[in-house]
Amino acid sequence: MTTVSKNEKTEFIINEQFDFAEHSLVDAAISVESELTGLNVAEFHKTLRLQHLVLQSQLSDFDLVDKAKLLKLIDCLYQQQAFKGDWKAFFKVENALVSNVLSRRKGIPISLGVLLLDFLKESQFDAQGICFPSGFIIRVNIEDETLYIDPFTGELASRNLLELKLRGQLGNHARLSPEMLEPDDNKTIIMRLINVIKAAYVQEESLEQALLCCDMLLRIDPNDAYEVRDRGFLFQQLDCLNLARTDFEFFIDHYPQDPIVGLLKRQIRQIDIDTPTQVVH
Template sequence: MTKISNKEHRALLIDDQFDFDKHSIIQTAVAVESELTGINVKEFEDELNLQHIVIKSKLAGFAEADRAKLHKLLDILYQQQAFKGDWKAFFKVENALLSKVLARRKGIPISLGILVLDFLKECDFDAQGICFPSGFIIRINLKNEVVYLDPFTGELPSWELLELKVRGQLGNHARLTLDMLNPDDNKTIIMRLVNVIKAAYIQADELELALLCCDILLRIDPEDAYEVRDRGFLFQQLECFNLARTDFEFFIEQYPKDPIVNLLKQQIEQMNLDTNIQVIH
């Protein structure tokens, strides 16, 4: 990971003009986290680089990035260093923020996946992230085969197990297709991460920080009416009724036949009533 100072990270404005290919996924993710929490980027990078040194020293005897080296790397991460998925508190904010995951060795597929993807690339593996239906997974291209890694468990699931995961997420009639295993670009992965962080903040009732996640997502894709709608619900919960009404009306204009439109119209009527009551009072 190329070192970037705190000042430079703050200058990384993630928006629709941002060059996601110019920066690694982990660099962009740390820039997002710095905006959300104000973490010390240098401290994070120092800890991550220390991990790189330790891992690569333990893999020094492997000449090429083959299956044997991969199994050793996974043993280092998931056995020796005890990285693992947090089954008990899946949606906690600390499981989504990379700095917390690196420090605690616990996380969820997208946060663990971004870290493991960084470790894989540092160890010369050809690997890409996939926003899989059941959770983030990693595609690893070895010399004569392609394998998939579940970063939540540290396992290399078979096609059959991947299909079971798909059916568990999408229903018993769903089937695994090759399209589901296509690698995603950095932009898609970062947007998935920010959405997960936003959901965690909402569950933690930290709505202002969830709104900041909405702002980041809308900077990346200003025309995303569904994100505008979600922001409207957050504004409504914060009793910013004029802002919520504007967001709901924008969504209704963009998608007048969406099933949620009637609910949004009811919400607008209720907010109008609440606003009038406040003015009279």
């Protein structure tokens, strides 16, 4: 059961020194969201605590942490409470933000997965998240059995189904390997979540918010040249041309043989032409 002290949450700054092992995945996700949207963390945890109590009541008849209890938990969430993947608006920001997913009960694999992992662990299951190529999945270890849950549908996924999903994402020659089913740590999962949120902001042309996502990712990994490159494209779209040039040059210095280098050099030449009319931010 969740204790009072566990739910008296404050915002954490996500950066290179952040101890992802010390904090829960949902705490880290909500800290990201509070920085992006100004979410009231305490109010979110009140809502989350209520969900914990509902599940605790629904699962009170189960003495063992077994497959029957797992199926009941999934039924409570995906049938009785109608949590589900949002097929119609997959790439919307509201589907990537965990607090919105909790209130709307609709989302995408990684945002639903962050919540489902929290519910599973609150219910004493041994569960881990996996940044699977075709979408986030959850591994649950029950006695001698390993089960996989697709948080987008709430269905148990067989290895055959996972390989079909993999081929749909990577092509017919792709094959499922044991390494693909190894769990990821909280840091890796949070970075993937931030990248998904960033892509959603870019799609809806909220470039300043996307830039905040870049900033968070680079606070976690300051030497990620690919993220610096992506930030450069955002700076360019925001007419911060000198900043864009600096980021493009950083990437070129680190990956001079990358296929995109030719494009970046052309962008730099265009920036040199446009710099006199630069907008200062």
